[in-house]
Amino acid sequence: MPTIKHCPGCPYREFGPAIGPRGDPTSPIVLVGEAPGAKEVKKKKPFVGPAGDVLWKAVAEAGLHEADLFITNSVACRPHPARPRVGAIRACQGRLAKDLGASPRLVVVALGTTALRAVTGDSRLGVTEARRGPPFLSRWGLVVPTLHPARVLRRPSERPLLVEDLRSARDIAVHRS
DSSP: OHHHHHHHHTGGGSOOOOOOOOOOOTSSSSEESSOOOOOHHHHTTSSSSHHHHHHHHHHHHTTTTTGGOOOESSSSOSSSSSSSSHHHHHHHHHHHHHHTTSSSEEEEESSSHHHHHHHOOOOOOHHHHHHHOEEEETTTTTEEOOOOOHHHHOGGGGGHHHHHHHHHHHHHHHHHO
């Protein structure tokens, strides 16, 4: 995994390294998360902590394979103290655009509200409301909003929603390819 540099204006550069994407950069499906956690910083790749465990089980249950996906985050650095601030999301927009634009995408799965807002640029959107409607078109492909795996970790009863959305992303990619 190549090392990436901090984005210009990154407010988190003092809190650790920037964590790059993982997976197949040519995949028609990209998963966009929020930001790296402590385990991700330690292992230098996204979704390797407890939320990653939830995600990869849901991915498998949805009939997808980790090797067939491209995974990145809205913010490449670990936020301090918890969630990324709007300034960090803006600072990372160029890097996220590069990740998303590296290959034609059919489906962008926004894992949580932070990812949804970063992908769409709309600070008013929330995942709970966005999930109620059909996937919508963005400059990167069709956006499938879903719950962040960390939320599912705290609310296991919502796991079927994450799996359902990942299945929807899989089906869209198959029908559009």
